[in-house]
Amino acid sequence: MVRIDYAPWGINSLHTHPRATEILTVIEGSLEVGFVTSNPENRHITKIIKKGDVFVFPVGLIHYQRNIGYGNAVAIAALTIFGSKPDINTDLLAKAFQVDKSVVWQLQTKF
Structure with a gap:
């Protein structure tokens, strides 16, 4: 961002x-x-x-x-940034965006 x-x-x-x-x-x-x-x-x-x-x-x-x-x-x-191969670590994305890991998992499933 x-x-x-x-x-x-x-x-x-x-x-x-x-x-x-x-x-x-x-x-x-x-x-x-x-x-x-x-x-x-x-x-x-x-x-x-x-x-x-x-x-x-x-x-x-x-x-x-x-x-x-x-x-x-x-x-x-x-x-x-979602949809990269391999995926970016969920913990890293959750901390970077200050959201729960479940939000990251939901976004990753769309890609």
């Missing part, structure tokens, strides 16, 4: 995560977010998200975020 602070009109420029899906949650402000789909379509998907909104960037697709406001914006991003 990472906290991203955006200055007014600040940009997290085009980038990709070849092995992870990104889930972005806006904590303050408003962001324009977008990604480009794969060939042959190469469609640009974009949306304005505000405080409390969540957006998912699919694994491997080029994406970006841009603060569209005059004030600061803050977001929390998380990358998928």
Whole structure:
């Protein structure tokens, strides 16, 4: 997980995560977010998200975020870590996310 602070009109420029899906949650402000789909379509998907909104960037697709406001914006991003082979130790994940091991087991079963 990472906290991203955006200055007014600040940009997290085009980038990709070849092995992870990104889930972005806006904590303050408003962001324009977008990604480009794969060939042959190469469609640009974009949306304005505000405080409390969540957006998912699919694994491997080029994406970006841009603060569209005059004030600061803050977001929390998380990358998928479940489904690795072999699994990451359940105790380690439970401590890292401050959740019960049963929550980790439940998440791991989805992958």
